[in-house]
Amino acid sequence: MTKATTPVLELKSVSRLFEGIHAVDNVSLKLYAGEIVGLIGPNGAGKTTLVNLISGFLSVSSGDVIFDGESITRKKPHVIAQNGIARTFQIVQPFARMTVLENVMAGAIYAGHRGMVQARDKAIECLEFTKLAHLKDMPASELALANRKRLELAKSLAMNPRLLMLDEVNAGLNSSEIDEAIQMIRSIAATGITIVVIEHLMRVVTALAERTVVLHHGAVASEGPTEEVMRDPKVIEAYLGNKFAQRFAETSGVPVARPA
Amino acid sequence: MIIDRAFALKIAFGVLLFACGAMLSAVLDNYYLQVGTTLAMLCSLCWAWNIVGGYMGYPALCMISFFGIGAYAGGIAQAAGVPETLAWFVAAGVGLLFALLLGVPLLRLKGHYFAVGTIASVEVLREVANNWDQLTGGAIGLNLPIHAGSPDEVGRYFYLAMLGLAFIAFLVTAIVDRTQFGFGLRCIRQNEQAASMVGINVFKYKVGAFVLTGVLGAATGAIYASMVAFIEPKDAFNIIMTIEIPVMVMLGGMGTIFGPLIGGVSYVILKEFVWAYFINWHSGLLGLIVVTVIYFLPVGVLGLTWRDIFRKFGASKSTRPVTSDIARSAS
Numbered sequence A: 001m002t003k004a005t006t007p008v009l010e011l012k013s014v015s016r017l018f019e020g021i022h023a024v025d026n027v028s029l030k031l032y033a034g035e036i037v038g039l040i041g042p043n044g045a046g047k048t049t050l051v052n053l054i055s056g057f058l059s060v061s062s063g064d065v066i067f068d069g070e071s072i073t074r075k076k077p078h079v080i081a082q083n084g085i086a087r088t089f090q091i092v093q094p095f096a097r098m099t100v101l102e103n104v105m106a107g108a109i110y111a112g113h114r115g116m117v118q119a120r121d122k123a124i125e126c127l128e129f130t131k132l133a134h135l136k137d138m139p140a141s142e143l144a145l146a147n148r149k150r151l152e153l154a155k156s157l158a159m160n161p162r163l164l165m166l167d168e169v170n171a172g173l174n175s176s177e178i179d180e181a182i183q184m185i186r187s188i189a190a191t192g193i194t195i196v197v198i199e200h201l202m203r204v205v206t207a208l209a210e211r212t213v214v215l216h217h218g219a220v221a222s223e224g225p226t227e228e229v230m231r232d233p234k235v236i237e238a239y240l241g242n243k244f245a246q247r248f249a250e251t252s253g254v255p256v257a258r259p260a
Numbered sequence B: 001m002i003i004d005r006a007f008a009l010k011i012a013f014g015v016l017l018f019a020c021g022a023m024l025s026a027v028l029d030n031y032y033l034q035v036g037t038t039l040a041m042l043c044s045l046c047w048a049w050n051i052v053g054g055y056m057g058y059p060a061l062c063m064i065s066f067f068g069i070g071a072y073a074g075g076i077a078q079a080a081g082v083p084e085t086l087a088w089f090v091a092a093g094v095g096l097l098f099a100l101l102l103g104v105p106l107l108r109l110k111g112h113y114f115a116v117g118t119i120a121s122v123e124v125l126r127e128v129a130n131n132w133d134q135l136t137g138g139a140i141g142l143n144l145p146i147h148a149g150s151p152d153e154v155g156r157y158f159y160l161a162m163l164g165l166a167f168i169a170f171l172v173t174a175i176v177d178r179t180q181f182g183f184g185l186r187c188i189r190q191n192e193q194a195a196s197m198v199g200i201n202v203f204k205y206k207v208g209a210f211v212l213t214g215v216l217g218a219a220t221g222a223i224y225a226s227m228v229a230f231i232e233p234k235d236a237f238n239i240i241m242t243i244e245i246p247v248m249v250m251l252g253g254m255g256t257i258f259g260p261l262i263g264g265v266s267y268v269i270l271k272e273f274v275w276a277y278f279i280n281w282h283s284g285l286l287g288l289i290v291v292t293v294i295y296f297l298p299v300g301v302l303g304l305t306w307r308d309i310f311r312k313f314g315a316s317k318s319t320r321p322v323t324s325d326i327a328r329s330a331s
Ligand SMILES: Nc1ncnc2c1ncn2[C@@H]1O[C@H](COP(=O)(O)OP(=O)(O)OP(=O)(O)O)[C@@H](O)[C@H]1O
Pocket: A018, A023, A041, A042, A043, A044, A045, A046, A047, A048, A049, A050, A090
């Protein structure tokens, strides 16, 4: 993996307070072009909040967010989206009364900077890629959950992003669908898009991410090559919990070091 | 802009309808010209409201604020010696500024708060018109220069003027329906957060829609003022009308090109029927119509399918997802 010298996204001591509680606490990170980075941590660790801060849905309490060498800390969400940052919502947010195709077109028109006709072509392309093309005329509200998650992905892809943040986009998929999704995400990254994968399914993280960041109580608890982070006993015990560690050991096949 | 056959047919149908309307002016007598003028006026207001209320889904109850502002702006301009047609453009300009002034604070509100804020604007404006005697003539009203000509000629002139404005409102709606502006409004109607996530400048779009509605509403008011040559606060800022316009659009179908027309026409017919046969009961019956429309036809006549109508008699709670022509034509 060749890393460009300048990061695509850089977080400088980013914090966010909710009524005195640090939901995100002094996080500094660098993301490089084309890499897939895992972002893990227990429930309430601040993963979604971090995505909300980067995409402008929440304002930072302190710190700086730099995208492409330019500060986007105080920019509005639609400007950030047009600049090339796309995210999926953990709690899916489709345009329920529009068709699947129209949902994806929305991404292609505004952030993708396309006219209506070209947007439709781009949307169909993205739907084929995410294997939703056969459902394109269905109202988004009638999709099953797994397909709604894919719709979020298709919509974000249509935006032509340079950075894509996937907030538990694979939750609710069955095993073979997950394999498919992993392939999909890999081929997205191969086009040079930087991807942040937030997942509770360790299998997905280990399969995709070269590098993983662990959040706990809003702060970075560990960061490094995924294999190393996963083996870090401190991470497993303290940050993922005992049960989680066991399940991970059973399903991932990665040897887990047991703390003494 | 996506133009498919269904859309082209709709536009052709609309143009034909307006052409027929214009030709009818040659044969209609004064009474029918007046009915036609009222209808054209209501349809203009419905088309105008449909942009904010239908496409964008904001419960704006200030249609009559725009109408009244336009009536007074045009009226005051004309009373000061501005030629009639120019006064209409002045009124449209004032409508634009007023929509900005009202929209920028109000469009930060949502749902009930927005509805209450907009309806309050009607009350405030009526009080201003009542009390600002030097400018508006106060409660006594404002006289405008009377349009010269025989009653028939004048009737025909204002019928055509109103019809022309309704045609403009129709065309504006058709363009909104098919461009990324209208598409964005439909996204905003469903989920503002998701709309900003895909890169829509939500606030700018909302203000833009509000301004379009305001300009068309004010122009309608100005033509009305010139026609009746006399305006007073309770007429220009009529609180019943500010409710009736949304009901008409709901009746016809919100966020559709022809919904405002169908709603306007059927509401006028219903109302005339109620007036004629149930003189003592009319306000009660009108209330009943309003409730029926809101309860049974949340998607409007144009949003209904035959399946929905049959289902309605079984169980009453179905809001069919609106699937648009854009998607259908892509297959
Ligand atoms: N809008 C908000 N107001 C107040 N507190 C919030 C808000 N959003 C998040 N929090 C709090 O911030 C903390 C981090 O939440 P966040 O949703 O970012 O966690 P997460 O890592 O995404 O968890 P999960 O794995 O469950 O999705 C939690 O304690 C949460 O209760």
